Amino acid sequence: MNPSASRIKVQPATESEGRKDYIRIQDYGFWYGAKKALDAISLDVPERRVVAFIGPSGCGKSTLLRNLNRMNDLVDGIRHEGDIQIAGRSIYDPGIEVISLRRRVGMVFQKSNPFPKSIYDNVVYALRIMGVTDRALLDEACETSLRKAALWDEVKDRLNDSALGLSGGQMQRLCIARAIANRPEILLMDEPCSALDPIATGKIEELIHELKAQFTIVIVTHSMQQAARVSDHTAFFYLGKLIEYDTTEKIFMNPSQAQTEAYISGRFG
Amino acid sequence: MTQVTNDTSAPKGEPWVWFTSLGLIVGLTMVAGLLALVLYNGFSVFWAPPVPTVKLSDGTVLMGQMAQHRVRPDSPASQPKYERQYQVGLRELNGTSYVWADEAKIVQENFPPQTMGLERMENGPAFVTPIAFVDSKGQRVLFKKESFEGLTSEVEYAAEIREELNAIQRQKIGAVNAKMEASRIDLRRAEDRSEPTAAIKTQIAALELEFNQLRELAEKVKAQNALAKIEVRDARGREVVLPMATIVRAWLPNDMSVWDRVSLFFSRLREFLFDEPREANTEGGLMPAIFGTLVMTVFMSLMVTPFGVIAAIYLREYAKDGVVLRMVRISVNNLAGVPSIVFGVFGLGFFVYVLGGSIDQLFFSDQLKYNNNTPVFGTGGLLWCSLTLALMTLPVVIVATEEALSAVPRGMREASLAAGASKWQTIRDILLPASAPGILTGVILAMARGAGEVAPLMLVGVVKLAPTLPVDMVEPFLHFDRKFMHLGFHIYDLGFQSPDSDAARPMVFATTLLLIVLVVCLNLGAITIRNRLRARYKGASF
Ligand SMILES: Nc1ncnc2c1ncn2[C@@H]1O[C@H](COP(=O)(O)OP(=O)(O)O)[C@@H](O)[C@H]1O
Ligand SMILES: [Mg+2]
Numbered sequence: 136m137n138p139s140a141s142r143i144k145v146q147p148a149t150e151s152e153g154r155k156d157y158i159r160i161q162d163y164g165f166w167y168g169a170k171k172a173l174d175a176i177s178l179d180v181p182e183r184r185v186v187a188f189i190g191p192s193g194c195g196k197s198t199l200l201r202n203l204n205r206m207n208d209l210v211d212g213i214r215h216e217g218d219i220q221i222a223g224r225s226i227y228d229p230g231i232e233v234i235s236l237r238r239r240v241g242m243v244f245q246k247s248n249p250f251p252k253s254i255y256d257n258v259v260y261a262l263r264i265m266g267v268t269d270r271a272l273l274d275e276a277c278e279t280s281l282r283k284a285a286l287w288d289e290v291k292d293r294l295n296d297s298a299l300g301l302s303g304g305q306m307q308r309l310c311i312a313r314a315i316a317n318r319p320e321i322l323l324m325d326e327p328c329s330a331l332d333p334i335a336t337g338k339i340e341e342l343i344h345e346l347k348a349q350f351t352i353v354i355v356t357h358s359m360q361q362a363a364r365v366s367d368h369t370a371f372f373y374l375g376k377l378i379e380y381d382t383t384e385k386i387f388m389n390p391s392q393a394q395t396e397a398y399i400s401g402r403f404g
Numbered sequence: 405m406t407q408v409t410n411d412t413s414a415p416k417g418e419p420w421v422w423f424t425s426l427g428l429i430v431g432l433t434m435v436a437g438l439l440a441l442v443l444y445n446g447f448s449v450f451w452a453p454p455v456p457t458v459k460l461s462d463g464t465v466l467m468g469q470m471a472q473h474r475v476r477p478d479s480p481a482s483q484p485k486y487e488r489q490y491q492v493g494l495r496e497l498n499g500t501s502y503v504w505a506d507e508a509k510i511v512q513e514n515f516p517p518q519t520m521g522l523e524r525m526e527n528g529p530a531f532v533t534p535i536a537f538v539d540s541k542g543q544r545v546l547f548k549k550e551s552f553e554g555l556t557s558e559v560e561y562a563a564e565i566r567e568e569l570n571a572i573q574r575q576k577i578g579a580v581n582a583k584m585e586a587s588r589i590d591l592r593r594a595e596d597r598s599e600p601t602a603a604i605k606t607q608i609a610a611l612e613l614e615f616n617q618l619r620e621l622a623e624k625v626k627a628q629n630a631l632a633k634i635e636v637r638d639a640r641g642r643e644v645v646l647p648m649a650t651i652v653r654a655w656l657p658n659d660m661s662v663w664d665r666v667s668l669f670f671s672r673l674r675e676f677l678f679d680e681p682r683e684a685n686t687e688g689g690l691m692p693a694i695f696g697t698l699v700m701t702v703f704m705s706l707m708v709t710p711f712g713v714i715a716a717i718y719l720r721e722y723a724k725d726g727v728v729l730r731m732v733r734i735s736v737n738n739l740a741g742v743p744s745i746v747f748g749v750f751g752l753g754f755f756v757y758v759l760g761g762s763i764d765q766l767f768f769s770d771q772l773k774y775n776n777n778t779p780v781f782g783t784g785g786l787l788w789c790s791l792t793l794a795l796m797t798l799p800v801v802i803v804a805t806e807e808a809l810s811a812v813p814r815g816m817r818e819a820s821l822a823a824g825a826s827k828w829q830t831i832r833d834i835l836l837p838a839s840a841p842g843i844l845t846g847v848i849l850a851m852a853r854g855a856g857e858v859a860p861l862m863l864v865g866v867v868k869l870a871p872t873l874p875v876d877m878v879e880p881f882l883h884f885d886r887k888f889m890h891l892g893f894h895i896y897d898l899g900f901q902s903p904d905s906d907a908a909r910p911m912v913f914a915t916t917l918l919l920i921v922l923v924v925c926l927n928l929g930a931i932t933i934r935n936r937l938r939a940r941y942k943g944a945s946f
């Protein structure tokens with residue numbers, strides 16, 4: 136692949152007033168039982184920017200992403216070392232509950248996973264479990280989230296229909312709406328477009344551009360074009376190690392590591 | 405061509421298709437045969453066929469409905485000889501209702517139109533030739549074809565009076581008796597504690613007065629019909645007078661239209677479904693048993709579902725995987741294979757004696773002390789039956805729920821947790837609704853097993869004849885302590901404990917049919933609910 140595919144404008148990091156180490160990963164190592172999946176990762180994600188994780192399958196992108204909201208706590212026999220901080224506070228801080236962490240860090244999965252409930256109930260799920268019962272508040276949150284997810288016009292007349300009747304692309308945008316309904320600060324996306332057709336993919340990418348104004352976004356992607364199109368910074372992983380992390384422009388135009396160069400030009404992966 | 409047929413490397417799987425399908429066919433044939441047998445025999449109970457008068461070569465004359473036709477056990481297989489069984493009725497005269505006749509000895513068989521069938525309150529049916537009847541005013545009417553309608557209305561009047569008497573005896577006198585019982589206990593208690601007894605004694609006297617008045621009323625009602633009777637002649641020419649009050653139904657089996665037969669069929673079916681049993685349960689209806697079975701099954705389901713679901717949630721969602729969990733799983737699965745009578749013994753030993761005994765000690769000590777130690781909960785009853793069967797079917801629900809929970813896509817669970825839901829919120833809002841159809845499948849299986857179970861119930865509260873229903877209009881409406889009747893036990897009792905097994909046989913089939921229908925209905929109901937849920941939780945497309 137030609138690095139010049141990153142023609143899409145890469146916003147210079149300086150444009151933001153947000154802090155540069157909004158998410159700070161320090162010497163982070165992670166084990167599934169005896170298997171080491173991450174090895175001494177250090178990386179800072181700036182506020183209100185899009186960071187893409189790229190790398191061959193099994194290199195630990197999802198593992199790192201799922202550590203950011205401690206979804207991996209569900210797996211038996213895991214262990215970690217080092218630390219991850221969000222806005223200056225460790226996510227392993229005993230004073231922070233996992234639940235409140237997850238409320239601040241929304242997540243969109245590779246396979247869209249709407250609940251077998253109505254569209255409305257899906258979107259306001261996070262608010263409901265937080266105890267919000269005020270119908271007006273819920274209605275408003277539902278509309279804003281669906282608008283932000285660019286789904287409102289398509290579903291506004293059938294909010295009470297089952298979410299399982301939507302198309303694949305709509306379902307994934309619904310999952311995005313659901314993830315942002317309780318206004319998290321960070322949005323994690325694990326290959327959100329891998330099951331979608333190009334048109335649906337285009338819509339989601341546009342969406343990511345818009346969401347960036349409010350959320351810090353970390354996206355795992357298999358498509359180098361996508362990383363180039365949507366992200367400001369790109370991290371390249373290989374076998375559990377962070378090989379190179381820089382602005383997307385730099386990674387795709389002028390990588391400093393030979394492995395990165397080889398990967399993005401399609402010579403391995 | 406030859407090359408193809410000689411190709412030995414091709415897999416030779418085809419014979420197994422036939423072999424396996426044979427298994428299916430054998431199984432299906434057996435089930436279909438069983439159902440056909442039960443259907444045929446069950447429904448023929450209500451059908452009134454023509455009734456022959458048969459002359460035998462030794463001069464005997466029989467009049468009765470043919471009940472069986474079979475090869476004589478002493479005849480050689482190469483030249484089978486047959487014999488027939490006739491239900492001639494009039495057990496008080498003949499000693500038995502049924503007579504065998506060698507088919508070779510039958511010299512004449514005809515169907516005289518005046519032959520009459522009578523269903524009676526006692527001593528089984530009667531097949532006779534009517535002579536005359538006396539109506540309730542004492543008017544004697546010689547029987548002719550035209551007077552049959554008059555007879556029918558007399559029979560109906562007799563039924564009305566029986567119903568009236570029943571209302572007085574069972575309901576009003578029953579209520580007075582219950583009050584009297586309570587007052588006597590009060591009296592004994594008061595005497596024991598040397599408290600004043602005058603008020604209680606006047607109360608008892610008032611109740612006794614009421615009791616006597618009701619008895620008198622009952623006698624008066626009975627007297628309205630005392631004159632009515634029917635004079636008949638049996639096949640041997642003996643004349644008998646039958647009080648009208650004992651006649652349930654009269655029909656002319658050789659002189660009625662198909663329509664009459666159909667309406668007789670439905671009238672008997674209605675009696676079977678909605679009336680109470682007579683004659684040691686071999687005749688009349690099954691309403692108390694149907695009701696008891698339904699109520700017990702419903703309570704069993706209501707008890708087993710929450711326990712099973714909660715246990716399964718713990719096992720699947722909270723318990724840490726390990727040796728203990730595996731042992732528990734194995735035990736639960738093996739529990740499903742424990743013979744049901746073992747649960748009956750456990751129910752009797754633990755629920756009835758230990759739990760029931762303690763409840764009596766704690767809450768009904770007065771009752772025990774002043775009522776000759778008559779237990780309330782310390783004896784078999786609806787509650788213990790439901791609990792015993794709930795325990796027996798618990799593994800079914802647990803296994804089904806566990807499977808349903810684990811079948812919920814992982815993505816849904818993760819989505820909920822990622823949205824900041826706690827584990828319990830995820831279970832309550834996502835996992836349980838999504839696994840509701842699977843849980844219901846388990847409940848259906850549990851119901852199907854519980855509704856047909858007899859052995860354990862015999863130990864913990866099912867009886868041959870219960871004077872009252874477990875749910876009625878007397879406070880507290882739901883009588884968990886009462887013994888009740890059950891269709892499965894009814895079948896056992898009719899078929900194997902009845903003194904007159906010939907008379908009981910048709911009812912065994914009819915009751916079996918009813919039990920099958922009941923279980924199918926319960927299942928259909930639950931399946932409908934499950935499908936509704938499924939439709940709600942499964943979307944149109946993906
Ligand atoms: N739940 C798990 N248990 C054990 N090993 C896992 C688990 N999830 C992932 N792994 C392993 O960790 C490594 C990294 O996986 P993952 O983060 O999913 O890779 P990627 O998303 O980059 O394809 C892989 O070798 C994978 O086999
Ligand atoms: Mg992955």
